[in-house]
Amino acid sequence: MSRRLRLPGYIVVAYMTVGSLIDILVSAQPALIHDIRWRLGVSTLLTGATGTELLGALLFLGLAIATSDVVAMWVGFVLSALLGCLYLGAGGVFVFDALQMRGQVKPEMLSRYNASLVWTLVRILFTGAVLLTIAGACMRAARALARVLDRTGTDPASTLVVGIPATTGAGGPTTRTSGERAKAPTA
Numbered sequence: 001m002s003r004r005l006r007l008p009g010y011i012v013v014a015y016m017t018v019g020s021l022i023d024i025l026v027s028a029q030p031a032l033i034h035d036i037r038w039r040l041g042v043s044t045l046l047t048g049a050t051g052t053e054l055l056g057a058l059l060f061l062g063l064a065i066a067t068s069d070v071v072a073m074w075v076g077f078v079l080s081a082l083l084g085c086l087y088l089g090a091g092g093v094f095v096f097d098a099l100q101m102r103g104q105v106k107p108e109m110l111s112r113y114n115a116s117l118v119w120t121l122v123r124i125l126f127t128g129a130v131l132l133t134i135a136g137a138c139m140r141a142a143r144a145l146a147r148v149l150d151r152t153g154t155d156p157a158s159t160l161v162v163g164i165p166a167t168t169g170a171g172g173p174t175t176r177t178s179g180e181r182a183k184a185p186t187a
Contacts, residue, residue: 003067005063005067006063006067006069008058009059009063010063010072013056013059013060013063015057016052016055016056017052017056017057017060019054020052020053020056021049021053022050023049024042024045024046027044027045028041028042030149036048036097036100036101037101037162039093039094039097039177040094040098040101041095043090043093043094043120043124044120044126045096047089047120047123047165049059049082050087050124050127053083053127053131054127054130054131054134057076057079057083057130057134058134059079059133060072060076061073061076061134061137061138061141062078062139064076065141066140068145070142070145070146070149073139073141073142073145074138074142075140076134076135076138077138077139077142078135079137080085080131080132080135080138081131081132083128083131084127084128084129084130084132084135085128085132085136086128087124087125087128087131088124088125088128088129090124090128090133091098091121091124091125091128094120094121094124095121098117098120098121102117115172134169
């Protein structure tokens with residue numbers, strides 16, 4: 001059942017996460033990289049997408065684990081690690097831009113500006129840290145599944161013990177795994 005949901009699940013997660021990033025890119029046009037106000041505006045838009053990005057990464061990891069998809073787990077590791085590092089880097093750029101812009105803020109608005117600066121920075125850094133945590137979870141899950149597959153040499157679904165009693169010659173009934181049943185000689 002979960003294998004049938006794999007492709008539609010990945011499509012929905014990709015649409016959700018990539019769609020929010022495309023929304024930011026479209027909203028930030030024309031790109032004025034050298035304008036501090038533009039960079040602060042993009043940082044604000046990026047902060048608004050943090051919930052969607054985190055939810056998408058978590059759903060991707062959950063879907064990869066549910067379907068025992070090692071390749072997807074490694075893809076999730078690479079993408080989450082890359083996005084996490086980009087968010088942390090964006091936090092550093094945001095701090096420098098916000099401090100440079102601080103001189104242009106009216107004195108009566110300074111406390112509000114500082115509060116929004118801190119809140120935005122916390123959200124950007126939190127998102128980066130959580131994405132790196134999800135990357136670590138993807139890597140650990142992929143390694144664990146690879147160990148299981150190496151040890152059994154079969155699909156992880158066949159490693160379950162199925163309680164079908166089989167009689168042996170001298171003893172009573174025993175329980176064999178599905179792999180042992182396939183190897184057992186027939187009479």
